[in-house]
Amino acid sequence: MTSPDGDERGLVLVVEDEAPIADLHRRYLTREGYGVHVVGDGVAAVAAVERLRPVAIVLDVGLPGEDGIWVCRTLRERDDWTPVLFVTARDDEVDRVLGLELGADDYVTKPFSPRELVARVKAVLRRRDGRPGSPPLEVGAVRLDPGTRTVTAGGAEVPLTVTEFNLLEALMAARGRVLGRSELLATAWGQGDFGGSRTVDVHVAQLRAKLGDHAPIETVRGVGYRVLPEGR
Known part of the structure; x- marks a missing residue:
């Protein structure tokens, strides 16, 4: 679902199959002025990216069916470089490295605070912004x-x-x-x-x-x- 409560900072796509967690992400991101759209599986995530063009994606790795790794790989193979923040269920370096190699921009490991998630999203978007007038x-x-x-x-x-x-x-x-x-x-x-x-x-x-x-x-x-x- 898409949150109507403010989207002046752009739309963030939250890909999370656990409804209480997804709702928590939505509430905290909405408070910071982001629009939020939530989907619960990988296929729906790819379709939502193509349809909605979010400014960032909060992507759970452990999705049912096609997982977060598949989503990120599919987007990058299509030359879609929307910033991706991976959410992993355990502190596993192999998972983190694989995600970064596929083109993820950052990751957080569960459990984490909603404030940390929002801070990471802000950081990724801050790093994305261009600086007009800066010489090549x-x-x-x-x-x-x-x-x-x-x-x-x-x-x-x-x-x-x-x-x-x-x-x-x-x-x-x-x-x-x-x-x-x-x-x-x-x-x-x-x-x-x-x-x-x-x-x-x-x-x-x-x-x-x-x-x-x-x-x-x-x-x-x-x-x-x-x-x-x-x-x-």
Whole structure:
């Protein structure tokens, strides 16, 4: 169902099969000015994304039938990069890493407070917003435009998640300088946002895979990452 109580911040799609949990998500998100639409299974989630074009998706992994992993994979295969916040039932690193590799932007592990969920949604959307007037960054064959939030490599556009884009922007803006994982977490995820060093490593691996031979990111063992000043 769609909540009528305010949608000035955009519509959030909540994909959750347990009605009491879904209602709790809806109430807290509505209080913050988001419209909310709730569905309870993966097939309905994909259809709702195509029909409603939400600003973000709160996606439970453990859905009946087609699960949250299937939903995220299906959307990304269709070049739909709507921000996805995974909700997992246990603190399992394998689940989290798989979700990030599929293109999720963040995750929370049950049990969590509704306020934390809202904070994560806000953080993902804050990281998504472009900055008109900011000059493009270029390193080798890679070009990043903060205003339009687009990235090209070798002249071809490269689709990135919100988090992948911000991570690449942080590295390119600091070209030649080594950024530690904690610094990247603070810069790309935002002060007070949540994450861990493994999260950074997974996103860097995804960036390298998407940029292919043009990827300018170098690992500095034991320290972090940097973008080579002249690219590759």
